[in-house]
Amino acid sequence: MISINRPRRSALYFPASNPKAIAKARTLPTDVVIFDLEDSVAPELKEEARAAALAAVSEGGFGGREVAIRANGLDTPWGAADLLAIARSGAQAVLVPKVSTPADIVRCQTALSAAPASMQLWAMIETCACIPHLHDIAALAASTRLSLWVMGVNDLAKEMRARLTPERTPFLPILSLAVAAARSHGLTILDGVCNEFRDTAVFQAEAEQGLLFGFDGKSLIHPDQIAPCNAVFSPSAEELAWAQVVIAAFALPESQGKGAIRVEGKMVELLHLEQARQLVAVAEMIAATER
Numbered sequence: 001m002i003s004i005n006r007p008r009r010s011a012l013y014f015p016a017s018n019p020k021a022i023a024k025a026r027t028l029p030t031d032v033v034i035f036d037l038e039d040s041v042a043p044e045l046k047e048e049a050r051a052a053a054l055a056a057v058s059e060g061g062f063g064g065r066e067v068a069i070r071a072n073g074l075d076t077p078w079g080a081a082d083l084l085a086i087a088r089s090g091a092q093a094v095l096v097p098k099v100s101t102p103a104d105i106v107r108c109q110t111a112l113s114a115a116p117a118s119m120q121l122w123a124m125i126e127t128c129a130c131i132p133h134l135h136d137i138a139a140l141a142a143s144t145r146l147s148l149w150v151m152g153v154n155d156l157a158k159e160m161r162a163r164l165t166p167e168r169t170p171f172l173p174i175l176s177l178a179v180a181a182a183r184s185h186g187l188t189i190l191d192g193v194c195n196e197f198r199d200t201a202v203f204q205a206e207a208e209q210g211l212l213f214g215f216d217g218k219s220l221i222h223p224d225q226i227a228p229c230n231a232v233f234s235p236s237a238e239e240l241a242w243a244q245v246v247i248a249a250f251a252l253p254e255s256q257g258k259g260a261i262r263v264e265g266k267m268v269e270l271l272h273l274e275q276a277r278q279l280v281a282v283a284e285m286i287a288a289t290e291r
Contacts, residue, residue, distance in 0.1 A: 007031050007286045009217040009233035010226050015040035016049035022056045030226050032066045038097050046078045057091045064289045068093035087115035095122040100129035102136045109144040121145035125178050126152025128159045134181035141185045149182055150219050153192035179214045191215040197222035207232040235283045243276035
């Protein structure tokens with residue numbers, strides 16, 4: 001069973017070139033703040049955005065939110081300087097785009113050599129080239145800072161020349177493969193953004209699809225997406241009640257040493273006990289962040 005050390009239900013991108021967005025990041029109930037130096041920043045503002053992100057992290061004030069900075073790709077004019085600066089920034093993670101091969105992770109690991117041991121390396125899964133290498137990339141979690149993937153479905157759609165519909169039909173096999181590879185090597189994995197932020201029903205349907213596939217949370221592009229996203233990726237009252245029943249049943253003297261027991265007419269195994277404990281732990285972590 002994959003251990004979850006903190007909730008990452010919602011991860012909202014903030015353009016680092018926008019001072020108002022940076023200020024707002026300290027007030028919104030997103031689990032993860034991602035200051036973006038890549039897609040949302042014009043080329044002529046890249047260096048200014050980098051300085052603004054570093055200043056924001058240094059200033060702090062983000063409470064229990066996890067703070068990451070998305071760098072430009074290493075093959076861009078800004079990528080190397082981004083990683084060098086982020087390594088010393090105090091951010092909890094750096095998110096690297098356009099990862100296509102295990103060698104890309106190794107390059108990022110080397111570029112972050114000056115970072116404290118606690119800094120995490122997160123990677124965007126958004127290129128056609130990375131799909132055959134998913135397991136090999138994920139396996140580097142054992143020997144590098146790599147700890148989390150973020151799906152980039154928009155970029156995949158662009159490369160594949162596929163249509164990005166609400167059902168995301170062309171991408172469903174890729175989403176499954178990515179989740180399976182992440183789980184195989186203990187990585188957290190977040191679903192990609194939903195471009196629709198005005199229609200809550202469309203967003204919620206996509207978030208629920210991500211939950212169905214096994215994602216830990218979802219990356220977001222607008223504050224209005226936070227509340228429905230947090231709701232979808234939080235354990236429901238019914239799930240928690242059942243988890244408590246399972247835990248209590250396995251704690252009974254007559255259940256000791258058994259790998260499977262009957263609970264309210266259902267056969268429940270030890271793997272369900274582990275799932276129940278994890279569900280309760282996640283709920284407790286969420287409750288702690290919302291106090």
